[in-house]
Amino acid sequence: MTEIRPIQLGFDTCYVLRDAGIVVVDAGQPNKGRAFLRGLSRAAITPEEVGLILLTHAHWDHMGSAAEIKKLTGATLAVHEKEVDWVEHGNPPLPPGVTTWGRIFMAAHRLVMPLIDVPPAEVDRALPDETSALQEFGIPGRVIPTPGHSPGSISVLLDTGEVFVGDLAMNRFPLTLTPGLPIFADDLHRVVESWRRLVELGAQTVFPAHGKPFSIDVIRQCLIQRSEKAHEKDIQNSVDSGP
Ligand SMILES: [Zn+2]
Numbered sequence: 001m002t003e004i005r006p007i008q009l010g011f012d013t014c015y016v017l018r019d020a021g022i023v024v025v026d027a028g029q030p031n032k033g034r035a036f037l038r039g040l041s042r043a044a045i046t047p048e049e050v051g052l053i054l055l056t057h058a059h060w061d062h063m064g065s066a067a068e069i070k071k072l073t074g075a076t077l078a079v080h081e082k083e084v085d086w087v088e089h090g091n092p093p094l095p096p097g098v099t100t101w102g103r104i105f106m107a108a109h110r111l112v113m114p115l116i117d118v119p120p121a122e123v124d125r126a127l128p129d130e131t132s133a134l135q136e137f138g139i140p141g142r143v144i145p146t147p148g149h150s151p152g153s154i155s156v157l158l159d160t161g162e163v164f165v166g167d168l169a170m171n172r173f174p175l176t177l178t179p180g181l182p183i184f185a186d187d188l189h190r191v192v193e194s195w196r197r198l199v200e201l202g203a204q205t206v207f208p209a210h211g212k213p214f215s216i217d218v219i220r221q222c223l224i225q226r227s228e229k230a231h232e233k234d235i236q237n238s239v240d241s242g243p
């Protein structure tokens with residue numbers, strides 16, 4: 001069974017997956033190389049054992065220490081082809097808020113963003129917009145494109161049902177109080193489609209980059225509520241436009 005080791009890299013949790021090989025999911029905020037090494041050492045892993053650094057997406061809090069971690073480990077750095085430029089130029093955009101709190105939070109975030117230096121990193125592998133296996137890196141699982149929070153967001157789904165979703169879901173104060181939809185997204189409709197896809201593919205436990213893991217049942221319930229609401233809206237619309 002694949003061992004899962006979370007390492008807190010500032011605001012972001014990166015996950016170290018150990019099986020026949022070692023894969024790191026996400027690279028945290030900038031200047032977190034030492035925190036990363038401490039986390040590896042607690043798991044009795046040497047940096048050279050890491051074969052792949054996989055970014056769920058290239059927002060600054062997920063790629064900030066990518067260059068540093070790549071240098072420390074010598075591992076291959078991979079990100080979706082749509083976000084390679086963001087990593088290589090160190091200039092990821094910020095996604096819009098999709099809730100009132102998300103909009104307020106993001107407005108404040110935009111004010112401090114110019115003060116944050118995001119080091120660029122050279123990408124070794126641009127992930128295609130399709131499912132790809134991780135056997136090559138010794139992990140029984142797949143990379144699944146799950147756009148919505150950003151255009152090139154991916155999730156890592158283990159064969160045993162654990163799924164690492166980056167910011168496709170959130171479960172942490174001050175972002176959210178309960179597990180659920182992200183408060184920032186390029187396209188909330190695509191987030192919901194990506195959630196649906198993960199449910200269909202057999203995901204069981206969701207590991208967000210911000211917050212604690214939670215059951216896929218939370219997402220299932222949220223999808224049911226959304227489709228019920230859409231249904232009520234359809235009925236209301238047909239009543240309003242009736243004869
Ligand atoms: Zn993000």
Ligand SMILES: [Zn+2]
Nearest residue numbers: 059061167209
């Ligand atoms: Zn994030």
